[in-house]
Amino acid sequence: MSARDTQLQLDRFLVCGLGSLGQHCVAALKEFGVSVIVIEQVQPHSWEISDLPNLLEDLILGDCRQNSILERAKIHRCRAALIVTSNEQVNAETALAIRQLNPRTRLVVRSAKENLNQLLSEQLGDFIAFDPIQLPASAFAFAALGSETLCFFKLDGQWLQVLKRQINSSDRWCNVRLLHELGSRQRQILYHTHYPGSLPRTFHDWEPNELLQAEDTLVYLETAEQLFFSPAQTLPSRQLKRREWQKNILRFPKRFRGQLSKFWQLSFQQRVRRVALLCGITVSILLLMGTVLFELYYPGITFLAAFTATVILLLGGYGDLFGNLEQIGVIPWWLQLFSLGLSLAGTTFVGVLYALLTEALLSSKFQFIKRRPPIPQQAHIAIIGLGRVGQRIARLLQEFKQAIVGITFNPDFEQTNILDIPLIFGNLKEALAKANLSTAKSVVIVTDDEVLNLEVALMARAINPDSHLVIRTSSQRLSEHLSQLLPRAQVLGTHAVVAEAFATAAFGEKVIALFRFNNQTILVTEYQIESEDTLNGLLLSEVAYGYGVVPILHQKLPNSSILMPLGDIRLAVGDRLVVLATIDGLQRIERGTIDTSAKHWQVRVERALSSEAIFEGANAIARITGCSLGQARELMNHLPGTLPIMLYKHQAQRLIRELNKLLVKASLISGGDR
Template identity: 25%
Template sequence: MVVCGDDALARRLATELRSVYGSHVTLVLPPAGRSVSPTVVGRARASALIGRMSAAMNRAAGIGEPAASERLLEADELTDEVLADAGVERAAALALVHDDDETNIRTALAARRLNPRLRLVIRLYNRRLGQYLEAVLDQAAALATPGTDPRAFDASTTILSDADTAAPALAAAAVAGTSKVVEAEGLILRAAERTGPGPAAPGGSEICTLALLSDPSAEPAPDGGVPGPQLLPDEETVAAGAARGRVVLETVSYSGPNLPSGRSVPLGYLLSRRLRWSFAGLVAAVLALAIAAMLTTSDRDYPLHAVYLTVLDLFSINEPATGEPAARQILQLLSGLVGLLLLPVLFAAVLEALGTFRSGSAVRRPPRGLSGHVVLLGLGKIGTRVLARLRELDIPVVCVESDPDARGLALARRLRVPVVLGDVTQEGVLEAAKVHRAHSLLALTSVDTTNLEAALYARSVDPTLRVVMRLYDDDFATAVYRTLRTAHPRATTRSRSVSYLAAPAFAGAMMGRQILGAIPVERRVLLIAAVEVAGHAQLAGRTVAEAFRPGAWRVLALDTGSAGATPTIPAPAPPPDARGTATPPRLLWELHPGYVLRPEDRVVVAATRRGLADLLGHRPDTMTGATPPH
């Protein structure tokens, strides 16, 4: 695997490939100091740079120590010579994650020319340009290898954005308190640990058991260690190990209150509570006058006629009650007085409704009585993607943004999401977002100190509030996390960088388009992949139960979309429409064990690295890009 970049995402991606997938990686970075010619840095320096990150990441994920360190190249510019020195001509995949789109595009075109069979993963911010580029590079790979079976190798091109790939994890952290997630067809899945049998945790629906964790009370292994986890166990094994911890796959959902959606405007947005009470009092006065008129009339007037006469008196369009009984005259005077009181109330209602419609074209205010929502700070590149994800889950959101020209305000206006314009560090801004009644706080501004200040203030208001912060500096994020966890042990605190959350998706794309994500289980890893049934004897013509191979792979879901489609990593789902609804997922997760898999079907499977390699007909070293041992 070859990774080319100029920021933290490149280092994170290299670490993910080495520690999770066991791949050999060549990392190409710009020189740390003055410009020098491309040189191969010694293995000791590569270990110092990448090894420390691998060790820290492994300790956090519970994965074993990585393999031997790989090469690190320094280059001012990604020329053909640099790419050749990095081994692109014989590499399995190349990731271009520079912050500059033009650099990534130029290098991708050169790499496709050098190696038409190379898998390309490109980081681009421009979605439309990415779609065109992906089609061109895939067509170039097909024309450069005429007459070759496309299934013999995977020369796919995948365009990703760090903002799009980090958004599901941030949304899941706000809902379920975890970022260990996998995305499939717009559905967010999480791997959660359970102790013994029991229902899924709130905010999730359990799909299956992925693994049984190690049993500390078991007999030591021949090498003296504790036996490892059992991946993809069958039902009998799960029942026998009911006392052991297990890793289950769950869907991330939300069951709290929803914001009003649709094009209709609720009455609470148009009229304030005082005006509504004023109208109620006037209606009660009219009814009381009508009843009094009906009771004081000698011939006992009908109720509807009595109301009609009262309304005429109210608007002063009835004949004067001269020559009529005193009671009728008094009621007419009282009706005229109530009519005078009605005029200012109607005038105030008109002004308030006009003001509501005027502000509705800009941003909405948080509704009265809102609770259980997510407070989202920052509507920049990351915040906009996270907002779309949260609304796809029907989660009520209140946004806080200081820039009136932020890119996410248009999306918030279209989705009818309340926005508080103001600096979160100023007094009263977070109170206006009703953070004291919120479910969680997502601090996603581009300033670390602003995110920290907002989190600390929210903690002072509600010590149990779930807080997720976006912090750029890893050491600073670690220190903040440990301090807040110590100060508020009962609360959930997460501090993540975008590169940390985006690296798994980029690494999965480098493994091939089938890979949707990876889930670490102690010192091992499970892959979630999309596989076509056609051409796989282990799947075609078999039932779901017969296709299950314990310890190797398991069919999780069936794609109900178009048959024969090429498996791809699900692109980020489009934002919801103006009604706040999104296209429902095409994956069917509750498969009957007796369903027979057809060649035109496409399924989502959970598999080990070796199991997926056997299923796809590859050697394990071709799945990871590693060099087979001599």
């Protein structure tokens, strides 16, 4: 293959399926500056992304499973194929067909079948599959946690979390710590601003030597011991419970009347329970009265016999007891009349109890349903819509130890789902009222009906303006309109978020996790350094500041991995690197367009206080800047002097701090100030 053909293959991508997800995948790929060919069965009637036709190199109408159609799309020249139709069978067949025609094309497939995906990956190679339903669920769950925890993910057995922290005057860091002092092997600063609600769009846009002050906003990555979030305290502690129990003993009569009144008011909404209670009380009173009267006035009867006779009468057995005319004469007339009334009343009330019991058994459909937890009262998360996305969000929030309540409009959900969470059924207004929305911490709206999502979002905002509102959409236009209408809400377009992960995977990278922050998607992406890689041979500091990403793990096989690595590690073939990056940072890495405009700072070395400082200072300069050791020693042996290498500001400032520790006096100067 010629060099020109190789370049064509590197820049050509195929997308099969031009639905909502397919259109967003095309848009995400075009941000990388590559050529995109699309296969679709029919010409789309409308475009969700208005200028999408202008982004396509070619649109081929036909069945993407057919070899002739794939050959028309020049599949042998395609670096990757994104197979994202809504039919999983079509996706699997297309993947098999492409692999037969081109064994080198990377396959990125839309599929929710985990076992099949694993088998296809083993057989086809260079294959990755995503479930567009579950992939963004973590972004919804993190958004629901509120303003503090932005993301939680695991790397090599270690949990890491991204936190947003508002500094107040009583904070232990306030007016005490410089920003660079917060960085360590357990913590990495991502964003910082003095202005609440206004965070920079890029990493590293903060001043390391600034003092942290009240009202500052700080976003940082930090290691965590375990996956644990402290849920809101909705119940009193043991001590408070004990005190409350002691008070309740003293005021039991008043409390009992209050509970009875509350139950009575509630029973107007649940008339079945009210009727059952009245019938049960009446039957019990009649049973007690009958037993006492028969024992007192019937000659020679025992207490057990009196109780049995009363039960027989209540069950309609008057004829069984008084069928003998001779026996009737020895019983007082008023007792006979009472027995008749007992039998009539028992027939009525016991019949009602039988009817209620029968109704309860039939309505339960003969299933024993597990009793669900009670609905939280405050500081909880309400999930509205419990389809596949909602269920995945609920499971994640349960792992995070959050108090949650689910609202569903599917009447069969109770019998088909095993989620152990409080559930609410019914019409919209009643369901929102029962969910204690006015005291909820967050409201997550993820039904499949976008109009319903809009309606619920407006109702939820009216009920609780202070809650964190998270809304699911699939339409780009609706997402934009909702973001303007509800500026404080987090509107997540599922296909737009997923498409960025699909596009990233198409370039051969592994997406570990993703979350939304500051109106952009942050991806946790893993790289395996290859010989032609744009990262090969660079210092981690150059990767971080040149490409605008945050290295969070480095591993030089077969050694163990290093979390929060320092910037003086030089990447080599075979290394493993995990970064936090926006889609813009990933594009830069793919293109190799490293930003050198910010690399205009130099270090002026004034003097060293000892010969040992000269020796160690040269080592520090070579290690942090990447220059040769001979060049560093030449500078340290002829002080004062300026290091002739241009550096990024954070890189230069770190070098100055290291030199100061070694008793070497140095200062920062701009490249044009010499």
